[in-house]
Amino acid sequence: xxxxxxxxxxxxxxxxxxxxxxxxxxxxxxxxxxxxxxxxxxxxxxxxxxxxxxxxxxxxxxxxxxxxxxxxxxxxxxxxxxxxxxxxxxxxxxxxxxxxxxxxxxxxxxxxxxxxxxxxxxxxxxxxxxxxxxxxxxxxxxxxxxxxxxxxxxxxxxxxxxxxxxxxxxxxxxxxxxxxxxxxxxxxxxxxxxxxxxxxxxxxxxxxxxxxxxxxxxxxxxxxxxxxxxxxxxxxxxxxxxxxxxxxxxxxxxxxxxxxxxxxxxxxxxxxxxxxxxxxxxxxxxxxxxxxxxxxxxxxxxxxxxxxxxxxxxxxxxxxxxxxxxxxxxxxxxxxxxxxxxxxxxxxxxxxxxxxxxxxxxxxxxxxxxxxxxxxxxxxxxxxxxxxxxxxxxxxxxxxxxxxxxxxxxxxxxxxxxxxxxxxxxxxxxxxxxxxxxxxxxxxxxxxxxxxxxxxxxxxxxxxxxxxxxxxxxxxxxxxxxxxxxxxxxxxxxxxxxxxxxxxxxxxxxxxxxxxxxxxxxxxxxxxxxxxxxxxxxxxxxxxxxxxxxxxxxxxxxxxxxxxxxxxxx
Numbered sequence: 235x236x237x238x239x240x241x242x243x244x245x246x247x248x249x250x251x252x253x254x255x256x257x258x259x260x261x262x263x264x265x266x267x268x269x270x271x272x273x274x275x276x277x278x279x280x281x282x283x284x285x286x287x288x289x290x291x292x293x294x295x296x297x298x299x300x301x302x303x304x305x306x307x308x309x310x311x312x313x314x315x316x317x318x319x320x321x322x323x324x325x326x327x328x329x330x331x332x333x334x335x336x337x338x339x340x341x342x343x344x345x346x347x348x349x350x351x352x353x354x355x356x357x358x359x360x361x362x363x364x365x366x367x368x369x370x371x372x373x374x375x376x377x378x379x380x381x382x383x384x385x386x387x388x389x390x391x392x393x394x395x396x397x398x399x400x401x402x403x404x405x406x407x408x409x410x411x412x413x414x415x416x417x418x419x420x421x422x423x424x425x426x427x428x429x430x431x432x433x434x435x436x437x438x439x440x441x442x443x444x445x446x447x448x449x450x451x452x453x454x455x456x457x458x459x460x461x462x463x464x465x466x467x468x469x470x471x472x473x474x475x476x477x478x479x480x481x482x483x484x485x486x487x488x489x490x491x492x493x494x495x496x497x498x499x500x501x502x503x504x505x506x507x508x509x510x511x512x513x514x515x516x517x518x519x520x521x522x523x524x525x526x527x528x529x530x531x532x533x534x535x536x537x538x539x540x541x542x543x544x545x546x547x548x549x550x551x552x553x554x555x556x557x558x559x560x561x562x563x564x565x566x567x568x569x570x571x572x573x574x575x576x577x578x579x580x581x582x583x584x585x586x587x588x589x590x591x592x593x594x595x596x597x598x599x600x601x602x603x604x605x606x607x608x609x610x611x612x613x614x615x616x617x618x619x620x621x622x623x624x625x626x627x628x629x630x631x632x633x634x635x636x637x638x639x640x641x642x643x644x645x646x647x648x649x650x651x652x653x654x655x656x657x658x659x660x661x662x663x664x665x666x667x668x669x670x671x672x673x674x675x676x677x678x679x680x681x682x683x684x685x686x687x688x689x690x691x692x693x694x695x696x697x698x699x700x701x702x703x704x705x706x707x708x709x710x711x712x713x714x715x716x717x718x719x720x721x722x723x724x725x726x727x728x729x730x731x732x733x734x735x736x737x738x739x740x741x742x743x744x745x746x747x748x749x750x751x752x753x754x755x756x757x758x759x760x761x762x763x764x765x766x767x768x769x770x771x772x773x774x775x776x777x778x779x780x781x782x783x784x785x786x787x788x789x790x791x792x793x794x795x796x797x798x799x800x801x802x803x804x
Contacts, residue, residue, distance in 0.1 A: 280488035280551050281314045281401070282306035283475040283523035285427045285514065288324055292469040296418035302426050302443040302470035303354075304409045308401045309521040310486035314478035316396035319369055319409070320550065322474050323347050323379035323390040324543040325423025326527055337561070338529035339540040342390045345420035346380040347413050349471060353397055354408040366410065370395040390543050393477070401478070408440065413471035424471040443470045474547050475523040487798045488521035489606075490548035492535065493557030496611065496779055498526030503742030503754035504726020504782030512672045512780060512788035513555055513608075520798055523551060531565060532558035533580075536587045549596045549603075553798060555670060556588055557608035559638065560778060563631040574634035581638055582650075589654040593665035602658065602665030606797050607650060609639040609671045611788065613778040614690050619730045619740065620772040621694050623682050628689040629777065636687045642669050643686075668797050675791025676773065676784055691777065691784065694770040698727055702734070704749075705763035709756040712741075712767070715749045724751055726782030728772040734764035740775030742782060 294300060308314050327341045352366040371377035371394050379392055401407065413422055428441040480486055491497055491513045502510025514522070525544040527535075534540045535558060548554055559581065566577035585607060593602040612635070618625035642650045654667035671686070679688035704715045712729060724746040731739045739761075741753035751769075761767070773784030780788055 277479065277483075277485060278318070278477045278550055279310050279312070279314070279480050279484075279486035280521040280523060281308050281310050281317065281476045281478040281486075282521055285524055288322055288326075288423050288474070291325060291421040291423055293419055293421055294413075294415050299412045299414050300443065300445050300470045301410065301412040302428070302472050303441055304411070304426060304428070304472050305441050306407050306409055306476055308403055308405045308407070308478075309519065310478070310480060310488070311403050312480035312482055312484060312486055313403065314401040315399060315481055316479045317353060317399050317401070318396050318477045319351055319394040319411075319473035320475045320477055320523075320547060321349060321377060321379060321392045321394065322424075322543055322547060323381065323422070325421070326530075328529075337531055337534055337565075338527050339534050340527065340542060340544060342381045342543070343379075343421065343423055344381055345415060345422070346378050347415055347422045347471065348376050348378045349411055349413050350376045351394070351409060351411040351473070353399065354410060355399060355401070355405075367397050367399065369397060391474075391546055396479075400481070409472060409476065411470070411472050422471055426470055426472050445469055474525075475521075475550065477550055485552060485800075486521060487553060487800050488523075488551045489517050489553040489555055489798065490523050490525050490544075490551035491517070491555045491557070492541075492544065492548065493526045493555070493608070494530050494561050495526075495528035496560060497555075497557045498524060498528055501742050501755070501774060501779040502726075502782050502785040503744040505785070510782070510785060512675075512785045512792070513557060515785055515789035516670070516672075516792035516794050517555070517798070519794065521551075523547065526557070529561065530558070531561040532556075532584050532588065533562055533565075536584055536591070545591070548592070549600060551603065552800060553604040553606060554592045555606045555608060556585070556592075557670075559608075559610040559635075560613065563610070563634055563638075567631050567634060574631075574637060577631075577634045578637045578641070581634075582641060585642075585650065586654055586657065589650075589667050590657045593654065593658045593667065594661065595663040601663035601801055602661075604665050604668060604797075604799075604801060605654065606668045606670050607642055607654075609642050609669070609673045610635050611672055611780065612677050612689050612691060615777050619694070619728075619732070619768070619770065620691060620774070621697075621770065623678075623680060623690065623693055626680075626690050626693075632689050636689070639671075639673065639687065643671065665801065670792050670797055672788035672791050676780065676788040691773045691780075692787065694728075694772040696771045698724060698769045698771070700768040701766070703761050703763055703765045703767060707757070707761050707765075709760070710753055712751050712753060712761060713749060714767075718748050719746050719751075721745075721747055724769060727769050728775050728781050728783075729753060729767060729769050730772075730775070731761055731765050731767050733766040734761070735759060736761040736765050740772075742775065743769070 323343045326338045328336050329339050351369040354366050377392050497511045497513040566572045589605045592605045595602045613629040614626045616625045651667045658664035677688045678690050678692050679685040701714050704713050706713050724743045727743045729741050731737050736759040741755055743751045744754045745752045771783050774781040
């Protein structure tokens with residue numbers, strides 16, 4: 235066994251507590267984490283979460299603002315009062331740490347940001363000239379989130395003052411937030427998926443954004459319509475979540491969604507640009523905050539300095555969905571060369587480590603959380619765009635995936651749930667472990683029969699259209715002027731270039747007009763008038779990331795009501 239192999243395996247198996255005890259930065263992080271947790275408001279509920287991603291960096295011109303108007307809805311199932319914004323100032327970077335090789339990891343933004351926000355309770359999508367309720371931060375109209383000087387600053391979060399309001403269950407409202415920075419060229423790390431407007435992927439929701447405006451954009455115009463073109467991924471800051479207090483004194487069930495690109499990526503274009511996926515679909519009825527990071531490995535996420543702000547933010551949710559594993563399989567087996575059994579042993583240790591971290595009681599009297607571990611979806615390849623079962627092949631990591639999923643599902647003492655619960659046995663107010671199994675809705679065997687551990691995805695059932703592009707395509711569009719499609723009819727379908735320029739590319743369709751489709755993920759090679767295509771309901775475009783149909787099928791395998799049962803006393 236090589237020294238690198240042994241070291242990497244040890245890094246996979248090490249527990250957070252042991253690491254914190256041996257690393258001065260981690261020890262300091264643990265102290266700050268405990269202090270921050272003690273100031274939490276344990277009876278607050280998550281009311282709504284913006285479907286945004288603190289990921290891609292954006293910059294502002296000197297003296298300018300970026301403003302967004304985001305639609306929220308009270309999903310808490312109670313009358314919500316005293317609304318607050320939970321603000322963050324972190325992003326991600328491809329870095330190495332603690333023996334872990336370079337990969338996406340959470341990092342605090344080295345630049346300060348200043349935010350100015352308000353709630354709009356009376357506004358509608360066509361009338362935005364309603365009184366706004368300003369959000370205050372320690373009594374001030376703006377908040378400046380300034381990173382700490384420590385290498386592992388924790389946490390780069392801020393909670394606003396409560397805003398007097400009474401929101402009925404299901405009531406819609408808007409968050410209007412603007413961000414500015416001290417100097418041109420400084421970065422902030424928030425981008426928001428919007429459905430505003432009637433162009434692109436939009437619906438007429440009243441959402442919108444303005445970039446590098448000399449004043450905060452008010453989004454009022456004569457038509458009352460905010461138009462956002464494709465792709466609708468706005469370079470603007472919004473809060474991680476809206477928190478509030480249930481008038482009946484209860485704490486509403488809510489969920490923090492953590493994972494890799496399978497739960498935070500563009501592929502479910504029928505849901506929205508750069509958000510969607512089976513997790514958001516399965517838990518859409520519950521307040522949620524999206525904390526996933528494309529490309530992240532579970533072995534990195536369990537290291538507190540790689541999940542610092544997200545760990546603290548997630549503590550306001552009663553439940554945590556933990557949907558990692560695909561990137562760990564490819565690294566452990568494909569890079570380190572571990573045998574399937576070795577990789578699974580390492581992944582089990584890491585999953586149990588994560589479960590304990592969230593199931594332990596939080597500071598400020600908050601109980602532990604319900605930790606929902608997700609099975610890993612199959613990732614077959616296809617030679618024919620998933621038109622047939624015969625064209626599919628299992629991926630190289632299938633044996634390890636099956637072993638890991640079987641452990642998650644095992645109901646006896648050797649299974650995940652029993653082992654995770656045993657870690658917190660006897661601890662007052664500890665959480666519990668549960669398992670979400672999206673494979674139950676998606677996975678099939680070689681004959682196309684729904685089967686757990688089958689290793690395949692269901693084939694396409696419909697070819698909606700085929701032909702050859704007439705050219706004039708752009709990075710996010712594809713044209714065929716010979717067609718007369720019904721607007722929006724192809725949303726969520728998969729577009730495949732079968733021959734000619736750009737052959738082999740698949741893209742999810744987010745919207746369409748009579749002769750043009752709009753894709754969520756820009757073309758790698760721009761198709762031209764030689765590009766033959768077909769549009770199908772294939773469940774995805776690369777086997778790893780489910781498309782819209784794949785996400786819908788996966789979500790159908792989730793019993794959200796059972797998984798979201800509250801802990802006793804909540």
